[in-house]
Amino acid sequence: xxxxxxxxxxxxxxxxxxxxxxxxxxxxxxxxxxxxxxxxxxxxxxxxxxxxxxxxxxxxxxxxxxxxxxxxxxxxxxxxxxxxxxxxxxxxxxxxxxxxxxxxxxxxxxxxxxxxxxxxxxxxxxxxxxxxxxxxxxxxxxxxxxxxxxxxxxxxxxxxxxxxxxxxxxxxxxxxxxxxxxxxxxxxxxxxxxxxxxxxxxxxxxxxxxxxxxxxxxxxxxxxxxxxxxxxxxxxxxxxxxxxxxxxxxxxxxxxxxxxxxxxxxxxxxxxxxxxxxxxxxxxxxxxxxxxxxxxxxxxxxxxxxxxxxxxxxxxxxxxxxxxxxxxxxxxxxxxxxxxxxxxxxxxxxxxxxxxxxxxx
Amino acid sequence: xxxxxxxxxxxxxxxxxxxxxxxxxxxxxxxxxxxxxxxxxxxxxxxxxxxxxxxxxxxxxxxxxxxxxxxxxxxxxxxxxxxxxxxxxxxxxxxxxxxxxxxxxxxxxxxxxxxxxxxxxxxxxxxxxxxxxxxxxxxxxxxxxxxxxxxxxxxxxxxxxxxxxxxxxxxxxxxxxxxxxxxxxxxxxxxxxxxxxxxxxxxxxxxxxxxxxxxxxxxxxxxxxxxxxxxxxxxxxxxxxxxxxxxxxxxxxxxxxxxxxxxxxxxxxxxxxxxxxxxxxxxxxxxxxxxxxxxxxxxxxxxxxxxxxxxxxxxxxxxxxxxxxxxxxxxxxxxxxxxxxxxxxxxxxxxxxxxxxxxxxxxxxxxxxxxxxxxxxxxxxxxxxxxxxxxxxxxxxxxxxxxxxxxxxxxxxxxxxxxxxxxxxxxxxxxxxxxxxxxxxxxxxxxxxxxxxxxxxxxxxxxxxxxxxxxxxxxxxxxxxxxxxxxxxxxxxxxxxxxxxxxxxxxxxxxxxxx
Numbered sequence: 098x099x100x101x102x103x104x105x106x107x108x109x110x111x112x113x114x115x116x117x118x119x120x121x122x123x124x125x126x127x128x129x130x131x132x133x134x135x136x137x138x139x140x141x142x143x144x145x146x147x148x149x150x151x152x153x154x155x156x157x158x159x160x161x162x163x164x165x166x167x168x169x170x171x172x173x174x175x176x177x178x179x180x181x182x183x184x185x186x187x188x189x190x191x192x193x194x195x196x197x198x199x200x201x202x203x204x205x206x207x208x209x210x211x212x213x214x215x216x217x218x219x220x221x222x223x224x225x226x227x228x229x230x231x232x233x234x235x236x237x238x239x240x241x242x243x244x245x246x247x248x249x250x251x252x253x254x255x256x257x258x259x260x261x262x263x264x265x266x267x268x269x270x271x272x273x274x275x276x277x278x279x280x281x282x283x284x285x286x287x288x289x290x291x292x293x294x295x296x297x298x299x300x301x302x303x304x305x306x307x308x309x310x311x312x313x314x315x316x317x318x319x320x321x322x323x324x325x326x327x328x329x330x331x332x333x334x335x336x337x338x339x340x341x342x343x344x345x346x347x348x349x350x351x352x353x354x355x356x357x358x359x360x361x362x363x364x365x366x367x368x369x370x371x372x373x374x375x376x377x378x379x380x381x382x383x384x385x386x387x388x389x390x391x392x393x394x395x396x397x398x399x400x401x402x403x404x405x406x407x408x409x410x411x412x413x414x415x416x417x418x419x420x421x422x423x424x425x426x427x428x429x430x431x432x433x434x435x436x437x438x439x440x441x442x443x444x445x446x447x448x449x450x451x452x453x454x455x456x457x458x
Numbered sequence: 459x460x461x462x463x464x465x466x467x468x469x470x471x472x473x474x475x476x477x478x479x480x481x482x483x484x485x486x487x488x489x490x491x492x493x494x495x496x497x498x499x500x501x502x503x504x505x506x507x508x509x510x511x512x513x514x515x516x517x518x519x520x521x522x523x524x525x526x527x528x529x530x531x532x533x534x535x536x537x538x539x540x541x542x543x544x545x546x547x548x549x550x551x552x553x554x555x556x557x558x559x560x561x562x563x564x565x566x567x568x569x570x571x572x573x574x575x576x577x578x579x580x581x582x583x584x585x586x587x588x589x590x591x592x593x594x595x596x597x598x599x600x601x602x603x604x605x606x607x608x609x610x611x612x613x614x615x616x617x618x619x620x621x622x623x624x625x626x627x628x629x630x631x632x633x634x635x636x637x638x639x640x641x642x643x644x645x646x647x648x649x650x651x652x653x654x655x656x657x658x659x660x661x662x663x664x665x666x667x668x669x670x671x672x673x674x675x676x677x678x679x680x681x682x683x684x685x686x687x688x689x690x691x692x693x694x695x696x697x698x699x700x701x702x703x704x705x706x707x708x709x710x711x712x713x714x715x716x717x718x719x720x721x722x723x724x725x726x727x728x729x730x731x732x733x734x735x736x737x738x739x740x741x742x743x744x745x746x747x748x749x750x751x752x753x754x755x756x757x758x759x760x761x762x763x764x765x766x767x768x769x770x771x772x773x774x775x776x777x778x779x780x781x782x783x784x785x786x787x788x789x790x791x792x793x794x795x796x797x798x799x800x801x802x803x804x805x806x807x808x809x810x811x812x813x814x815x816x817x818x819x820x821x822x823x824x825x826x827x828x829x830x831x832x833x834x835x836x837x838x839x840x841x842x843x844x845x846x847x848x849x850x851x852x853x854x855x856x857x858x859x860x861x862x863x864x865x866x867x868x869x870x871x872x873x874x875x876x877x878x879x880x881x882x883x884x885x886x887x888x889x890x891x892x893x894x895x896x897x898x899x900x901x902x903x904x905x906x907x908x909x910x911x912x913x914x915x916x917x918x919x920x921x922x923x924x925x926x927x928x929x930x931x932x933x934x935x936x937x938x939x940x941x942x943x944x945x946x947x948x949x950x951x952x953x954x955x956x957x958x959x960x961x962x963x964x965x966x967x968x969x970x971x972x973x
Contacts, residue, residue: 102818103487103587104502111484111535114585142584170586286717312717333758339787431717 100134100169101283113277114138118148118223121247121271125264126279127305128427129290132250133159133395135279136227137166139248140174143223148246150223152176155231158369158388159395163227165379179232190216204235211239220245228252228395234262237270247271281305284397285426286312289433293426295450298416315426315433317453323405326438327358330402334364334385343398344387345425347408355387355404393425401429404436407443422448475521476569477549477558478541478603482507482534483582486542486571490590492634492817493565493833495544500630502818505534511615514624516560518549519614521572523556525606527614536581541572541603557617562841564833572600591821626840628684633836634815635710638785639682641824641832642811644864645789648800649874652677653864654853661831661866663838663849676702676770676801680808684839686710689730697741698772702805704730705776709813718813720756720780724749727776748773756780765797768966769904774798775805785810785819797966827869889946889967897967898944907952912943 106114113135116122126132136152143150152167154160157178164176177185180200187195191214196206216239223246226232230251240247251267268276282290282305290307292315297304320326334342344355349370356368365384369392386398390409403425411418426433435453437443446454479495482505489495497516498509508517508527519527524541531539545567549558573579579597586592626633640660647656656677659666665683673679679699687710689703708726712718731737731745748771755762755777762781765774778798782788788810791803816824816832824832831851838846854865855874864872889898902911917934924931953963 100588102589103491104589104818106503106587108503108505108535115535115537115581138585141586142581144584146580146584310716311713311719313719313721329758332761336755336758336762336781339782339790 100137100166101131105283106131107281107283109277109279109281110135110283113279114142116248116277117246118143118146118248119220119246120274121241122249123264123267123271123273123276124248124250124279125252125276126250127252127282128293128424129282129284129397130252130279130305131283132252132279133163133166133227134283136225136248136250137163137170137172140167140225141170141172143174144172147221148223149219149221150174150225151182153179153182153224153226153232154395155179155228156392156395158392159228162396179226179236183236202233202235204233207235207239211242216243218243218245222246224248226250229262229267230264231261234266234270237262237267241271247273249273279305282308282427284428284430286310286431288312288314289426289429292433292450292453293423296419296423296426296448298419298423313432315429315435315453317449318434318436320436320438321440323354323438324358326404326436327355327362329436330355330385330404331359331362331364333400334359335362337400338365339383340399340431341383342385342400342402343393343396343428344385344402344404345390345393345428346387346405347390347410348405349389351405351408352387352389359385359387390421390425393428397428397430399430400432400434401425402434402436404434405438406435406445407437407439409443409445411445413444413448418445419448475524475603476543477518477546477560478521478524478543478572479516479518479560480508480524480527480531481540481542482531483536483538483540483578484534485509485531486540487587487590488817489542489565490592490595491587493829494836495542495548495560495563495565495567496630497624500634507531507534507539508611508614511611512618512621515618515621517614517618518544518558518560520556521603523606525604526610528604528606530611538574538578538581539604540582541600542568543570543572544568552618552621554617557614559618559621562837562844564830564837566830568596570596570598570600572598572603574601574604575599588820588822589818591826627842628839630840631815632684632687632710633839634817635812636682636684636686636839637816637832637836638811638814638819639706639808640811640835641816641819641828642785642788642807643680643682643804644828645823645872646804646807647677648804649855649862650800654855656680657853657864657866658851661835661849661851661853663835663846664842665835665838673699676805680804681706682808686812693736695736697737697744698770700734700736700741701727701731701745701772701776702809704734705772705779705809706812709779709809712813714814714818718780718783720783721753723780724752724756724776745773748776752777752780763796765802768797768799768963770799770801772805774802775809778802778806779809779813782806783810783813785814785823789823825869825871827866828871831866889950894967895942895944898946898949899942901953901963901966902944902949907949910945910948910952912945914941914943915939916941 110131113124118139124132124135140150140152152163152174154163154176155178160176160178167174167176184195191210196203222244224240224244226249229249237249249267249271251264285293285308287308287310289312294304294307318329320329330344346352346355352368352370356366359366366387367384368387370389411421435449437446484505485501485507488501488503494500495516498504498513508530511517521541521543528539544560544563548561548563548567550561551558573582576599579599583592643660644657647653660682681703686703686706689707704727707730708723728749752773754760778788778791782791788807791798834849852867856863856865860873861876862874863870864874899911915932916939917936919935921932921934
């Protein structure tokens with residue numbers, strides 16, 4: 098994770114960074130607007146003060162990613178996934194597991210518990226929540242009642258599924274003292290943002306303004322075989338061995354195949370999907386991380402390969418697939434590559450911007 | 459301008475206290491990042507404060523009247539104002555006892571940062587940035603300075619109306635870019651006998667005039683001044699120097715907000731090289747070949763593991779700068795065995811420094827003594843006609859408990875790589891290994907160690923020996939058998955004693971053994 102210099106932070110980011118830590122804030126913004134970076138900077142600002150900061154993320158991958166980002170800042174702030182933290186907190190407060198099944202909590206029952214035996218308020222506890230749209234909305238009601246400071250970062254466009262909460266639900270439950278909106282894209286180059294924007298399928302926080310910073314134009318690579326595709330990535334990764342590279346493939350089987358292929362070519366690589374050990378991932382070091390399209394959310398890399406596109410099983414007419422591609426493209430900081438293998442042009446290629454299709458033709 | 463027209467009556471009361479600049483708190487971070495007390499024109503990001511009054515100079519007021527201007531400098535992200543008190547000697551009078559203009563100075567001229575409260579100090583110090591050093595700042599809590607009567611922005615503007623526009627020799631952004639190049643040169647220069655001289659030359663004020671002696675190595679011809687914007691077309695300049703200058707001009711032009719597009723840079727450098735009338739046909743062919751090679755690596759159609767040749771070549775430096783375009787990235791090459799010459803690494807680092815500048819570089823790369831020296835050197839770029847105190851930096855290589863380090867004016871500025879690795883590698887290398895003789899001969903030839911080599915020439919027939927133009931010519935029928943024998947013990951000893959590029963030679967020989 099590369100953290101911005103003082104000059105690289107924009108006035109709207111400075112404004113979020115300077116917000117008092119002991120109040121409730123809702124910060125919204127599209128991918129690349131700097132929400133995760135600001136969560137880390139705000140966590141850093143708690144150091145040396147009489148505050149108890151906790152950084153909460155929805156999934157393990159993002160938690161690991163943020164943990165390593167804090168390490169870069171030299172800051173020791175606990176990072177937890179929402180579920181693990183909530184279970185621990187619940188047990189401490191009520192000496193039992195949170196009621197519910199399969200990570201679906203029974204909020205009515207929890208409310209009864211709170212009314213019968215109210216949990217102690219922790220005014221010094223500062224919760225910084227990233228990707229808040231993936232948390233259950235009712236949690237924000239409890240957070241509001243129990244904790245001193247809350248900074249909640251959310252983007253409705255990146256909801257994992259429709260069961261997650263909307264910004265209106267967060268607002269209603271959290272009742273923030275105020276709201277800040279990040280509008281600018283700081284992660285992508287203009288060229289990458291333009292391609293990402295092509296896939297965008299609209300929601301409240303909108304799409305960020307196209308960035309000014311320029312960079313190389315995204316490329317489309319066609320390969321005869323998976324081995325050839327792996328070879329090309331291996332060559333680029335060897336030349337750019339100092340860079341963090343993300344390879345996103347549609348299936349877990351392909352994650353394993355790419356990992357094996359890159360390992361065979363002596364490229365430092367780690368793969369991640371739900372069946373693999375997350376401890377193997379190190380976001381602070383250069384190298385390749387291969388993961389599924391579904392696990393790419395919230396991450397960012399210098400170079401991104403959206404590979405094996407022909408293996409996507411999504412409906413090419415669906416909004417979900419477009420939004421998926423939007424999220425995948427917007428993970429790239431410097432360079433973006435689309436690729437597929439085999440003969441012919443897969444249907445999904447029809448979703449690419451026309452200049453990409455022309456390049457293929 | 460009279461006192462009465464500026465801040466009203468009672469000048470004897472108003473003119474007390476030190477000279478302060480009334481800044482938005484965030485703008486102090488910009489000054490800290492560059493260690494230069496610059497006007498608004500130099501800012502990358504600026505929040506409203508008194509620097510808005512004139513973008514070419516820094517207005518100062520006596521601290522006793524600063525309170526009236528605090529509101530002007532409190533509208534930024536933090537909503538907080540800082541009064542930056544400077545040395546009395548840094549204030550240039552403008553004809554009003556309460557107003558002055560700041561001379562071009564570095565952060566060393568700051569006496570105190572006055573803040574309104576302990577809470578402001580805590581908030582200010584809590585936010586950390588990798589390119590801003592806030593430790594050890596002389597912060598004073600002085601709430602009394604933040605209250606006061608109301609001389610406003612307009613009054614200040616009026617007081618400065620008679621002050622001529624301040625013109626710099628180069629714009630602030632270019633000065634910062636050149637500073638970035640110098641910083642990277644200091645950080646990347648090889649640990650050899652030329653190190654001290656190079657660092658001294660980079661930091662000296664005024665800069666030394668170019669030597670008339672023939673420039674051989676990059677350390678002899680490394681240009682890091684404003685002239686770099688317009689590369690010269692000196693006929694005697696080597697291909698390497700010409701390529702460096704064209705590449706440097708392109709890296710200087712690059713918008714640092716963006717991501718470096720390696721292919722675009724190569725195309726732009728190519729256009730410059732094609733326009734050069736000073737390139738020989740051989741040089742043109744060399745560049746065409748280099749361009750094809752670089753483009754192949756950039757496209758991923760071939761891998762890059764290590765260089766085949768260990769010789770210094772500017773095209774290698776260009777490639778390194780293109781693929782490792784961030785300051786911290788390019789400096790890590792040294793730790794990897796890629797077969798680069800020390801001068802390849804030096805030039806690559808300089809190019810990256812020129813693209814990024816100094817003030818956005820991590821503070822970990824620029825210890826305060828070095829940063830201060832670089833800031834002063836930038837002031838010379840900005841104001842070469844001003845009277846500058848001559849500075850001959852004292853550069854030494856010291857042995858410390860933590861290893862060898864480069865020091866500037868007695869303060870450590872860079873940890874030097876351990877030499878033990880090289881010594882161990884060299885000791886472990888079997889110089890008699892098959893296939894190594896050609897490599898050893900190449901090293902002797904390149905380094906001019908002819909005295910270590912005994913050469914035998916054998917003809918099968920009769921010979922004629924005759925003197926010719928200071929040498930001896932041998933003629934005979936057929937093809938001669940030439941053989942060389944190197945004094946390996948002397949070679950090893952010579953290599954140990956010569957710190958210059960020893961790592962690279964050992965890597966080269968190790969690779970030859972591996973083959």
